[in-house]
Amino acid sequence: MYIPTYNDMLEAHDRIAPHIRRTPVRTSDYLNEVAGCQLFFKCENFQEPGAFKVRGAANAVFGLNQRQAAKGVATHSSGNHASCLSYAAMLRGIPCNVVMPRTAPQAKKDTVRRYGGKITECEPSTSSREATFAGVQAATGGDFVHPYNDPRVIAGQGTCSKEFMEQADGLDMVVAPIGGGGMISGTCLTLATLAPETKVIAAEPEQADDAYRSFKAGYIIADDAPQTIADGLLVPLKDLTWHFVSRHVSEIYTASEQEIVDAMKLIWKHLRAVMEPSSAVPLATILKNPDAFRGKRVGVIITGGNVDLDKLPWVLG
Amino acid sequence: MYIPTYNDMLEAHDRIAPHIRRTPVRTSDYLNEVAGCQLFFKCENFQEPGAFKVRGAANAVFGLNQRQAAKGVATHSSGNHASCLSYAAMLRGIPCNVVMPRTAPQAKKDTVRRYGGKITECEPSTSSREATFAGVQAATGGDFVHPYNDPRVIAGQGTCSKEFMEQADGLDMVVAPIGGGGMISGTCLTLATLAPETKVIAAEPEQADDAYRSFKAGYIIADDAPQTIADGLLVPLKDLTWHFVSRHVSEIYTASEQEIVDAMKLIWKHLRAVMEPSSAVPLATILKNPDAFRGKRVGVIITGGNVDLDKLPWVLG
Numbered sequence: 137m138y139i140p141t142y143n144d145m146l147e148a149h150d151r152i153a154p155h156i157r158r159t160p161v162r163t164s165d166y167l168n169e170v171a172g173c174q175l176f177f178k179c180e181n182f183q184e185p186g187a188f189k190v191r192g193a194a195n196a197v198f199g200l201n202q203r204q205a206a207k208g209v210a211t212h213s214s215g216n217h218a219s220c221l222s223y224a225a226m227l228r229g230i231p232c233n234v235v236m237p238r239t240a241p242q243a244k245k246d247t248v249r250r251y252g253g254k255i256t257e258c259e260p261s262t263s264s265r266e267a268t269f270a271g272v273q274a275a276t277g278g279d280f281v282h283p284y285n286d287p288r289v290i291a292g293q294g295t296c297s298k299e300f301m302e303q304a305d306g307l308d309m310v311v312a313p314i315g316g317g318g319m320i321s322g323t324c325l326t327l328a329t330l331a332p333e334t335k336v337i338a339a340e341p342e343q344a345d346d347a348y349r350s351f352k353a354g355y356i357i358a359d360d361a362p363q364t365i366a367d368g369l370l371v372p373l374k375d376l377t378w379h380f381v382s383r384h385v386s387e388i389y390t391a392s393e394q395e396i397v398d399a400m401k402l403i404w405k406h407l408r409a410v411m412e413p414s415s416a417v418p419l420a421t422i423l424k425n426p427d428a429f430r431g432k433r434v435g436v437i438i439t440g441g442n443v444d445l446d447k448l449p450w451v452l453g
Numbered sequence: 454m455y456i457p458t459y460n461d462m463l464e465a466h467d468r469i470a471p472h473i474r475r476t477p478v479r480t481s482d483y484l485n486e487v488a489g490c491q492l493f494f495k496c497e498n499f500q501e502p503g504a505f506k507v508r509g510a511a512n513a514v515f516g517l518n519q520r521q522a523a524k525g526v527a528t529h530s531s532g533n534h535a536s537c538l539s540y541a542a543m544l545r546g547i548p549c550n551v552v553m554p555r556t557a558p559q560a561k562k563d564t565v566r567r568y569g570g571k572i573t574e575c576e577p578s579t580s581s582r583e584a585t586f587a588g589v590q591a592a593t594g595g596d597f598v599h600p601y602n603d604p605r606v607i608a609g610q611g612t613c614s615k616e617f618m619e620q621a622d623g624l625d626m627v628v629a630p631i632g633g634g635g636m637i638s639g640t641c642l643t644l645a646t647l648a649p650e651t652k653v654i655a656a657e658p659e660q661a662d663d664a665y666r667s668f669k670a671g672y673i674i675a676d677d678a679p680q681t682i683a684d685g686l687l688v689p690l691k692d693l694t695w696h697f698v699s700r701h702v703s704e705i706y707t708a709s710e711q712e713i714v715d716a717m718k719l720i721w722k723h724l725r726a727v728m729e730p731s732s733a734v735p736l737a738t739i740l741k742n743p744d745a746f747r748g749k750r751v752g753v754i755i756t757g758g759n760v761d762l763d764k765l766p767w768v769l770g
Contacts, residue, residue, distance in 0.1 A: 160477045165501050166567075181725045184482050401762060408498045408727040408758035441725035445718060451768055 137375055140287035142329040145294035145322070152194040152292060155227050157183050159296075161303040164406045171422055173429040176304045177403075180296060181411045181441025185223040185251070187216035188296055188319055188439050189283070195292030196281040197224040205230045210278030212258075212269045214240040215368055216440050217283035222253030233278050235269045243444060284318030285374035293322030298330065300435055307334050310435040311418040314338035314347045314388065315369035317377030319439060324384035334435075335386040339421040341366045342390045347373055351381065351388045365393055365449055368414035368440060387428070391420035397449045399423060403438070412440045413449065454692055457604035459646040462611035462639070469511040469609060472544050474500050478620040481723045488739055490746040493621045494720075497613060498728045498758025502540040502568070504533035505613055505636055505756050506600070512609030513598040514541040522547045527595030529575075529586045531557040532685055533757050534600035539570030550595050552586045560761060601635030602691035610639030615647065617752055624651050627752040628735040631655035631664045631705065632686035634694030636756060641701035651752075652703040656735040658683045659707045664690055668698065668705045682710055682766055685731035685757060704745070708737035714766045716740060720755070729757045730766060 159182045167175055180188035197209060208231030211221050218234045225232035232253045236245065237260035248255055258268035273280060282289065296319070297310060310327065314320045320338050327334050340347050344362035350373055358372035373381060391399070400416035403409060415438045422429050422436070476499045484492055497505035514526060525548030528538050535551045542549035549570045553562065554577035565572055575585035590597060599606065613636070614627060627644065631637045637655050644651050657664050661679035667690055675689035690698060708716070717733035720726060732755045739746050739753070 160479075162477075162499060182479060186725060404727050404762055408503060410721050410725040410727055445721055445765075445767065448762075448765070448768070450762065451765070 138287045139376070139379060140291040140325060142325065144287065144291040145298065145326050148195040148291040149295040149298055151198050152191060152295065155194045155198065155224065156190055158299055159183060161300065162407055162409070166406045167402065170402070171429065172426050173422070173431060174433045176307065176433065176435045177407060177438050178296060178300045178435060179409060179438050181409060181415060181438050185216070185220050186440055186442040187220055188293060188437065189216045189220040190223060191295050192286070192289030192292030192318060192322070193217065193220040193281065194224040194227070196286065196288040197221070197228050197230065199288055200279060204279050207277035207279065208232055209281050210234070210269070210273050210276060211281050211283065212236070212265050213283050214244055216442060218244065218253065219247040219251060221281055222248045222251035226252045231276065231278065233272050233276050235265060235272055237265065241444070283371070284316035284321070285376045287376065289318055290321045290325060290376065290380070293319045294326040295322070296437060297323045297326040300437070301331055304435055306433060307331070307435040308432040309335040309337050309386070310437065311337045311339055311422065312437040313366070313369055313414050313417045313439055314340050314381070315414070316371040317347065317373045317381050319437060320385060321377045321380035323437070324380040328384055336384055338381070338385050338388040339418040340388055340390050341369055341396060341417060342392050344369055345390050347381065348388045348390050350378070351385065354382070366396055366414040366417055368412060369417070389421035389425055391417055391424055395420040395424060401450050409438060410441050410443060411438050412443050415439045415441070455604045456693070456696060457608040457642060459642065461604065461608040462615065462643055465512040465608040466612040466615055468515050469508060469612065472511045472515065472541065473507055475616055476500060478617065479724055479726070483723045484719065487719070488746065489743050490739070490749045490751050493624065493750065493752045494724060495613060495617045495752060495754050496726060498726060498732060498755050502533070502537050503757055503759040504537055505610060505754065506533045506537040507540060508612050509603070509606030509609030509635060509639070510534065510538040510598065511541040511544070513596070513603065513605040514538070514545050514547065516605055517596060521596050524594035524596070525549055526598050527551070527586070527590050527593060528598050528600065529553070529582050530600050531561055533759060535561065535570065536564040536568060538598055539565045539568035543569045548593065548595065550589050550593050552582060552589055554582065558761070564759070600688070601633035601638070602693045604693065606635055607638045607642060607693065607697070610636045611643040612639070613754060614640045614643040617754070618648055621752055623750060624648070624752040625749040626652040626654050626703070627754065628654045628656055628739065629754040630683070630686055630731050630734045630756055631657050631698070632731070633688040634664065634690045634698050636754060637702060638694045638697035640754070641697040645701055653701055655698070655702050655705040656738040657705055657707050658686055658713060658734060659709050661686055662707050664698065665705045665707050667695070668702065671699070683713055683731040683734055685729060686734065706738035706742055708734055708741055712737040712741060718767050726755060727758050727760060728755050729760050732756045
């Protein structure tokens with residue numbers, strides 16, 4: 137298992153900077169007042185494909201040598217990684233093959249196809265996905281880019297915190313949502329060297345709290361089919377992300393479904409940013425644990441903005 | 454009638470810069486592709502009180518001498534001007550009196566009160582509003598800050614385009630919505646000197662097209678009780694804004710209600726910015742008149758982001 141280094145992150149940033157956006161950091165006096173601390177929001181939902189995952193994906197895609205690039209990349213995902221990898225491959229002009237369950241939302245499939253990704257559908261089961269993916273990879277020779285358990289991906293995600301520290305001028309802590317742990321691992325990787333006094337805090341839905349329970353137990357525990365509105369956070373930790381989470385994360389807080397929806401609406405209303413339920417989990421945990429954040433300078437990573445505008449969680453129907 | 458000058462705008466910017474946000478300019482490759490031109494969105498919806506009107510309001514408030522400041526400011530408005538003037542007055546710590554129809558939405562009243570504005574309710578008629586406002590002004594001595602027909606307000610709104618030109622590095626045209634004409638007038642004021650080759654284009658709802666008809670006729674025509682989802686654009690031009698509109702605007706385009714809603718949803722989805730229906734009118738007109746914009750560098754001012762998240766126009770109910 138290769139553990140990505142701070143230098144890998146620096147190289148990643150040089151590699152991807154022409155292909156991603158240096159997203160703005162935004163503030164809201166009103167949210168500061170509500171939270172009792174100074175909040176700085178790094179808006180990764182403003183990346184062109186709408187999620188921080190374009191960083192890791194672009195690092196993997198643009199790091200391929202010419203021979204591998206000709207065969208392209210491949211992954212299995214029904215979320216932002218699939219569209220971000222397709223987007224990065226489109227920018228380089230190489231093939232991207234994605235295995236998705238046939239039950240994935242049509243909007244997600246449309247986005248992958250808009251970026252030129254080729255979708256092979258599988259049944260919504262682990263065995264079908266693995267068999268289908270093995271077939272696709274054998275046929276295409278595409279380089280497998282895992283959504284998070286890949287050193288290139290983690291080094292790419294770490295570039296977000298490098299920009300964040302340049303933009304925000306000193307933070308006591310950075311809070312990011314945790315699913316598989318790619319963004320949190322990249323954040324740990326960067327801050328451990330660049331700002332070791334800045335704490336890394338992970339935020340997780342109560343109804344998918346495998347990282348929280350793993351963190352407390354000291355070993356990886358996977359949830360059995362978790363269900364949460366924060367659908368970007370359903371996947372479990374893997375060995376590489378566990379490495380960073382177990383060593384560098386200061387705390388993991390959790391929030392209920394209603395707390396997540398309330399925080400999401402607050403951000404939409406006062407930061408006027410369209411973002412996913414997953415991205416609201418940090419603010420939900422901050423509002424739930426005011427003593428841990430009071431008076432601090434708190435960075436929050438808004439991880440993604442791809443949400444179905446016809447099915448907002450606070451609208452009945 | 455005092456016509457504000459370019460120098461007034463420069464002084465306004467020095468005066469208000471500590472109190473407003475230098476809002477980001479954002480782009481979307483996808484929207485560029487759809488529109489067939491290069492779009493640059495100046496996100497005034499990201500001002501703390503959610504609208505460009507904080508610029509003019511802050512210029513009026515912070516320009517008062519001490520004696521007048523002690524008596525505060527006063528206005529009649531049920532929209533963003535009321536909350537932005539209250540916000541600016543709060544920052545300076547002076548009174549703000551607002552006359553609002555008792556039928557105004559509760560959310561608008563709540564926002565004004567949150568910023569310390571004092572509301573006096575009137576009946577929803579012009580005569581009641583004028584009589585009530587005269588009484589409030591006589592009692593308080595507050596300086597009347599008109600929502601748009603005021604040289605201090607127009608000079609303040611002009612600061613938006615100054616920042617825009619610094620940020621966007623050359624624009625062929627700037628498109629902004631037109632209601633009373635405050636933002637368009639400020640844009641004309643600034644660009645006529647700073648970038649005379651950049652055209653100013655106004656965008657208006659078909660169902661409240663008084664500025665369009667005035668522009669074609671050559672004199673001010675007011676609508677009789679217009680109705681449009683773009684509720685920030687219901688008010689008519691006045692002498693001061695007509696001065697700028699009649700002299701400096703290149704074209705006024707209009708869009709239907711459905712075109713406005715469609716453009717609003719596109720911006721929410723691809724720019725991931727929460728903005729009002731009024732702010733979508735420019736994109737709606739750009740998509741409707743592709744030949745006028747093809748291949749150009751087009752600046753769009755996203756004027757405001759205060760929208761009722763429980764009543765989105767594309768959600769039935």
